[in-house]
Amino acid sequence: MELKRVVVTGLGTVNSAARSASLFHSALRAGHCGIGPVSVFDATDFRTQTGGEVQGFNARPLLPRSISTKRLSRSDAMAMVAAIEALSDAGFFPVPDHLRPDMGVVIGGGAGGMLECEAVYRDYLQGAGKRPAYSAFSSFGCSASADHIAGQLQLMGPKTTFMTACSSGATAIGYARDLVQTGAATAIICGGTEPLCRITYSAFNSLQAVDPQYCKPFDKNRQGLSLGEGAGMMILEELGHARQRGARIYGEILGYGVSCDAHHMTSPDPEGGGAVLAMARALQDAGVSPDAVDYINAHGTGTPANDKIETKAIKHLFGERAYRIPVSSSKSMTGHTLGAAGAIEGVVSLLALYHGFIPPTIHCEIPDPECDLDYVTEGARDANLKIVLSNSFAFGGNNTSLLFGKFPQQGVGHE
Amino acid sequence: MNRRVVITGVGMVTPLGVGKAPFMEQLFGGVCGISPISLFDTTGFTSKSAAEVVGFSPKDFIRPASIRRMDRLSQMIAAAARMALDDADLAIGPHNRDQVGVMLGTCFGGTDVAAQFGKVLFREGPRRVNPILVPNTVMNAPAGHVAIELGVRGVNTTVNHHEVGAETALTYAAAQIMRGRVDAVLAGGGDIVSEFFFNVMSHFKTLSPQNGGDEGLRPFDVHGNGTVVGEGAGIVCLESLEGALARGASPYCEIVGWGLSSAPTVPNGWPTEPTGPVLAIHCALAAAGITPGDIDYICASANGGPRLDRLEAEALRQVFSATEQRPRITALKGALGESLSSGGMRAAAMALSLRHQSVAPIAGLVESIAKLNFACAPETQVPIRYGLINGISSGGTFVAVIFKKLA
Numbered sequence: 001m002e003l004k005r006v007v008v009t010g011l012g013t014v015n016s017a018a019r020s021a022s023l024f025h026s027a028l029r030a031g032h033c034g035i036g037p038v039s040v041f042d043a044t045d046f047r048t049q050t051g052g053e054v055q056g057f058n059a060r061p062l063l064p065r066s067i068s069t070k071r072l073s074r075s076d077a078m079a080m081v082a083a084i085e086a087l088s089d090a091g092f093f094p095v096p097d098h099l100r101p102d103m104g105v106v107i108g109g110g111a112g113g114m115l116e117c118e119a120v121y122r123d124y125l126q127g128a129g130k131r132p133a134y135s136a137f138s139s140f141g142c143s144a145s146a147d148h149i150a151g152q153l154q155l156m157g158p159k160t161t162f163m164t165a166c167s168s169g170a171t172a173i174g175y176a177r178d179l180v181q182t183g184a185a186t187a188i189i190c191g192g193t194e195p196l197c198r199i200t201y202s203a204f205n206s207l208q209a210v211d212p213q214y215c216k217p218f219d220k221n222r223q224g225l226s227l228g229e230g231a232g233m234m235i236l237e238e239l240g241h242a243r244q245r246g247a248r249i250y251g252e253i254l255g256y257g258v259s260c261d262a263h264h265m266t267s268p269d270p271e272g273g274g275a276v277l278a279m280a281r282a283l284q285d286a287g288v289s290p291d292a293v294d295y296i297n298a299h300g301t302g303t304p305a306n307d308k309i310e311t312k313a314i315k316h317l318f319g320e321r322a323y324r325i326p327v328s329s330s331k332s333m334t335g336h337t338l339g340a341a342g343a344i345e346g347v348v349s350l351l352a353l354y355h356g357f358i359p360p361t362i363h364c365e366i367p368d369p370e371c372d373l374d375y376v377t378e379g380a381r382d383a384n385l386k387i388v389l390s391n392s393f394a395f396g397g398n399n400t401s402l403l404f405g406k407f408p409q410q411g412v413g414h415e
Numbered sequence: 416m417n418r419r420v421v422i423t424g425v426g427m428v429t430p431l432g433v434g435k436a437p438f439m440e441q442l443f444g445g446v447c448g449i450s451p452i453s454l455f456d457t458t459g460f461t462s463k464s465a466a467e468v469v470g471f472s473p474k475d476f477i478r479p480a481s482i483r484r485m486d487r488l489s490q491m492i493a494a495a496a497r498m499a500l501d502d503a504d505l506a507i508g509p510h511n512r513d514q515v516g517v518m519l520g521t522c523f524g525g526t527d528v529a530a531q532f533g534k535v536l537f538r539e540g541p542r543r544v545n546p547i548l549v550p551n552t553v554m555n556a557p558a559g560h561v562a563i564e565l566g567v568r569g570v571n572t573t574v575n576h577h578e579v580g581a582e583t584a585l586t587y588a589a590a591q592i593m594r595g596r597v598d599a600v601l602a603g604g605g606d607i608v609s610e611f612f613f614n615v616m617s618h619f620k621t622l623s624p625q626n627g628g629d630e631g632l633r634p635f636d637v638h639g640n641g642t643v644v645g646e647g648a649g650i651v652c653l654e655s656l657e658g659a660l661a662r663g664a665s666p667y668c669e670i671v672g673w674g675l676s677s678a679p680t681v682p683n684g685w686p687t688e689p690t691g692p693v694l695a696i697h698c699a700l701a702a703a704g705i706t707p708g709d710i711d712y713i714c715a716s717a718n719g720g721p722r723l724d725r726l727e728a729e730a731l732r733q734v735f736s737a738t739e740q741r742p743r744i745t746a747l748k749g750a751l752g753e754s755l756s757s758g759g760m761r762a763a764a765m766a767l768s769l770r771h772q773s774v775a776p777i778a779g780l781v782e783s784i785a786k787l788n789f790a791c792a793p794e795t796q797v798p799i800r801y802g803l804i805n806g807i808s809s810g811g812t813f814v815a816v817i818f819k820k821l822a
Contacts, residue, residue, distance in 0.1 A: 001417055046541045071681065101694070104677070109575060114529075121530065122537040134618035141522065142554075143576045144682040147810035151679045156694060158675035159812045160583050163524070163554040163575040171572055178590060184675060184698075199529055199552070202536050206546040260517065260562040260571035265484070265550035277513060277568060285596070395550060396559025398571055 005239035006180045007407055009247040010090025012082035012191075013347050015230030015340075016052035017333045019062070020085055025351050028330065028359040029380045035214040035226045035335050040074075040115070040196050047205045048212040052228025052335020053196055054078065066094070067152055071139055073113035074229075078340075079145040079193035080152075082231035086189065087153075090235040091247060095153050104157030104185040105150045106176040108168025108192035109142025110339025115197040122198075142168075142339065145193050157185040163339070166299075166394035168192050169232060170342025170402050174256030180236050187241070191233035192343035200338070201227055207266065215302030215336070217329035217361050218311070218375045220368035225301040228335025232343035234350065250350040254288060254387070254405040257281025261397030268305055268393060272313030275299075278399035279317050279389060286403045288387060290318050293325060295358050295383070297349050297390040300329025301336050308370045310391065315373075326383070328361040328376040342392035342400060349388040349404045358383045420589045421666035421821065423659050424503025424652035425763035426495040428605075430466035430645055430751055434498055439767055445793050447750050447778040449632060449643050455610040462622040464630055465608045466645035466752025481564050486528050486551040488607045489560040491648035492519065495759065496561045496601045503652040503664060505599060507565055516569030516597045517558045518588040520580025520604035522755035524554030524573070527609040561601065569597040578716065580604055581649070581758025582806035582814040586673040588653050598658050603759020605648030613644060619683060623719060632753070633779040634717035634746035635724050635789060642718040645752020649759030651766060666821055667766035668802075671705075673816040674698025680811040685722040689730035695813035696734050696805065703801070703817045708738040710817070711799045712768060714761050716807040717746040718753040719779065727807055728785040741788040743797065749778035758806060762816075765802050769820045772799055 011021040016034025018024035027034075034052045043049040059069050059077035063084055069077060083105075087093040095103060116136045124132035139148075143161035150159050158179050162171045169192025176190035204210050204227055215226040234250075242249055259281060261274035268275070283290055299310055307329075315322045330348045331337075337344055348359055361375040386409055390402045427434065430448025431441040441448070448466040457463045468491065473482045476494035485493060496517070500507070507515060529552040535544050550556060555573040562571050570591050574580040581604030588602035616622050623641030624630045632643040659666050676698065678691030700707060713731065717724040735742055747761055754760070764775060774794040783789050799820060806814035 104675070118533055118537075121533055125534060125537045132614075134615050137615045138619070138681070138683050140615075141575060141577065141682070143810060143812075146576075147680070147682040147812070150677050151681060151811065154679045156676055156678060156691060159576075159677035160675070161575045163573050164558075164571075165553045165555050175572075175587065178594075179675075182590070198536065198541075199533050202541045202544050203532065203546075203549045203552060205541060206544045207549055258516075258570040258572060259513075260559070260568050262512070262562040262566050262568045264563070265556065265559050274568060281596070394555070395553050396555040396571075396573075397562060398555055398559065398573075 001182060003181045004183060006177045006236050006253045007239050007242050008234045008250045008350055009237045009242050010086040010235035011250060011347050011350060012085030012233040013344055014054055014078045014081050015334045015337060015344055016054055016228050021347060025355060028348060029357060031360045031362045031379055033333055033362055041198050046201060048210045050214060050226060051196055052226055054230055072148060073116050073139040075112055075193050075195040076139055076145045076148050078231040080149060082233035083149050083189050086233040086235050100154055101156045102186035103155045104179060104188045105146045105155060105159045106172045106188055106190040107146040108162045108172035108339050108343060110168060110194035111197050111200050112142035112144060113139040114199055115195045118197055118199050149189060164394055164398040165396055166338050167342050167392035167398045167400040168339040170392035170400035173343060173346050173402055174400060176236050177253040180238050187235060187237045189233060190236055192340040193231035194229050194338045194340040196227060196229040209303055211302060214363060215332060216363040217300040217302040217332050218307050218368060218371040219364045220366040222302045222304060224303050226335040228337040230337045230340050230344055232340055232347045234346060249407045251353040252405045252407045254403045255282050255286030256402045257285055259399045263397055266395050268309045270309060272309045274397055274399045275310060275313035275393055276316050278401040282401040282403040288403060292387045293389050294385045295388045296325055296327045297345050297388060298327050298329045299391040299393045300331055311371045311373055322373055326358050326376050327373045328359055330359055332362040345390050346402060349390045353385050353388055353404055353406045356382060356384050418593050418595055419656035420592045420653055420670045421656045421659050422651045422668055422766045423654050423664045423666050424499040425766050426498025426502060427649040427760055427763050428468055428471050428491040428495050429647040429760055430468055433471050435502060442750060442764060442775045443773050443793055445776040445778055449752055454608055460617055462617060462630060464643050467608055468647055477564060485560050486525055488605060489557040492557040492605050493561050493564050495648040495650040499601055499650040499652040505652060507567060512566050513568045514598040515567040516600040517561045517571045518584040518600050518602045519558045520574045520584040520756045520758055521554055522577050522580060522606050523612055525551045525556050527611060528552045530611050576808055576812050577810050578755055578808040579806040579812050579814045581756040582804060582816060585758055585762055586814060586816060589670045592653055592655050599652060599654045601650050602653055603650035603762060604756035606646060606755040608644050608646040621720060631779060632719040632749055634719055634749045634777050635728055635783050636780050637782045637784050639719045639721050639724055642720045642753040645754035647754050647760055649763045651762045668769040669819045669821055671817050671819045672699045672703030676813045678811040682810045685726055685809055686811050689726055689733060691811055692730035692807055692813045693733050695815040699815035699817050705801060707735050710742045710801050710803050712802040713742050713744045714765055714804045715744055715746045716805055718748040723807060725784060728787060731787055732785055743774050743788050743790045745775050745790040746777045747775060761804050765804055765818050769799055769802055769818055772797055
């Protein structure tokens with residue numbers, strides 16, 4: 001089977017730090033923090049009250065009139081807004097008729113329609129036996145976003161939804177890349193989406209994994225993550241097709257790697273074994289040497305365990321060179337958007353490659369002896385990047401690493 | 416790069432029994448696993464039946480310490496994975512643990528656990544919730560548990576797509592082995608019957624009897640009046656042919672091609688035109704390098720819901736009606752109920768059909784909606800060279816997978 005090269009020709013995002021990919025570029029350069037008080041639900045009784053919320057989100061004015069917002073959950077609506085931005089950015093909106101049979105949708109999900117459904121469930125539990133309004137459940141599952149997008153755009157290519165918790169978005173991009181690489185589709189809308197909701201917020205709080213203020217990845221006094229929400233979408237396209245139509249190319253997807261810790265459901269393997277495997281597999285898949293990596297967009301959640309173990313895994317894989325590779329956490333700006341994180345950070349990686357800069361880690365002020373890499377804490381840097389690695393690690397020990405390359409680029413990948 | 420992929424082991428926890436021997440005997444004997452619901456009280460519902468897993472004892476398959484950490488779905492899937500590994504006679508050790516993966520499909524996953532968590536959250540407040548429940552609220556929990564229980568660190572992922580999550584996982588797993596990224600994958604999936612989703616499915620009027628007639632799951636039948644919920648887990652052990660042969664395994668069958676497609680509809684809707692499923696089947700045939708006439712046996716998605724059954728019958732008619740020897744068509748949901756992520760059980764059944772050259776009959780079909788070659792009675796010694804699993808999901812997602820008997 002001849003493998004095709006896969007490039008990214010469109011980007012879209014909605015997150016707490018920015019409402020579009022172009023605004024996200026400037027937010028990342030400025031080190032803008034989107035974390036603040038949560039208002040999408042009443043957080044008064046929770047242990048913490050902050051998060052990376054997309055304040056005042058309303059999909060209607062952000063979408064063209066041909067796209068309906070009927071029955072879209074908050075999660076679906078953010079996915080739709082980011083998908084339409086990415087399609088428009090790629091010059092694929094409206095989708096050309098001839099492309100519909102060969103265009104697919106692959107989404108990484110999380111809580112899906114939980115925000116709406118848990119409210120129905122809560123009212124039912126608190127309403128003395130009254131039957132819940134089950135109609136809210138038509139968009140319950142996280143696969144609803146892909147169905148809405150493909151349905152409204154009349155696409156007929158492959159459609160799938162991954163749910164590997166905090167690595168869903170990255171896994172979706174990796175899988176979509178395989179589909180385009182092997183010719184199962186010419187173009188794919190892929191990414192991830194995640195809403196803030198009470199059950200997720202409560203779950204992370206009960207695990208005492210949330211920083212009550214804002215997350216401080218790699219800082220000595222970090223206390224946990226900040227939950228966030230949003231969507232990140234990109235258009236993957238077969239290189240020949242993109243070239244033929246003269247599309248702008250943000251970068252190439254060179255490879256990805258997936259592994260499992262097989263250690264514990266919620267705590268990472270203290271040796272970082274699964275993380276090393278995922279990164280090594282991404283490099284192997286791409287045929288790229290560890291020496292070629294210019295920047296690592298870390299999983300960097302801000303939990304004491306993750307940041308220490310991720311640092312250890314990077315050192316294990318890159319050896320002495322680890323100290324010379326800039327590593328930063330965009331979650332310090334967006335919060336941890338769970339199912340969307342891998343995709344939003346994919347968008348970060350491609351913006352960094354295309355525009356030639358390294359986004360910073362904000363809120364990291366006090367050095368931790370166990371986190372002693374270059375975390376880009378002084379602010380964004382200009383840099384001519386060629387190869388970027390992006391990590392996503394998750395509950396269940398599900399790890400995915402993506403490898404992005406500048407395009408065009410000499411001497412990289414299988415030719 | 417283009418390695419061949421075979422099934423070397425099967426494992427299942429189903430309404431027709433736990434493990435290969437009882438599953439085979441009942442499935443190929445035409446037994447129906449549907450009975451009155453025992454898991455919860457159905458007072459106030461018109462629907463009263465389900466295909467529930469019976470006689471499942473997790474401790475026969477899973478370490479006691481692990482059982483306590485798993486929800487019911489994870490237990491079923493982990494047990495099925497253990498059985499598949501044992502059936503394949505594949506030992507896991509330091510030499511291969513990084514080269515064995517887990518790929519699952521589930522529709523509801525741990526949503527039942529999330530509801531349990533939410534009950535305390537909404538009744539007693541966020542400071543009273545139980546953190547022990549949290550790991551099992553995520554849909555990828557079963558895959559994580561399987562990896563921990565078996566100690567495997569290869570590719571590990573979970574697909575969520577209504578009725579075709581497990582079929583998609585199967586194709587993704589096969590692709591990973593073909594490309595040499597992993598040597599073996601435990602692939603499949605499962606879902607459980609829960610009161611919560613019984614409520615939801617009742618609300619959306621997907622359950623029999625939709626029309627006031629008799630309750631029952633009647634695939635492809637003119638009297639089909641809705642589906643009946645089912646549950647269970649099925650896992651197949653996939654390996655590269657070379658790897659399987661090198662260690663002296665005797666594979667059940669080979670996976671030779673698949674097709675993925677979609678068609679526009681709303682998340683719980685069914686398309687009215689068969690274009691999507693027809694496209695998926697044609698993609699699968701092309702990938703396998705065969706024509707419709709080569710397919711001998713089809714395991715259909717039909718679940719007794721009139722819209723799905725008519726859509727599928729029309730798709731199969733369009734692709735296969737012109738073939739000289741029309742393929743025998745079965746629909747296992749008649750016996751297993753609609754368990755959503757049924758692809759693992761269906762793949763295991765297909766592997767058994769190819770090895771034993773046997774056809775599983777459609778339980779519940781009396782008067783068919785189309786002139787197709789439906790399997791109405793148990794049959795053995797049927798020449799089956801190529802088998803097709805047709806996956807159709809509400810929301811308009813389609814997966815067709817082709818299996819081949821090994822010469």
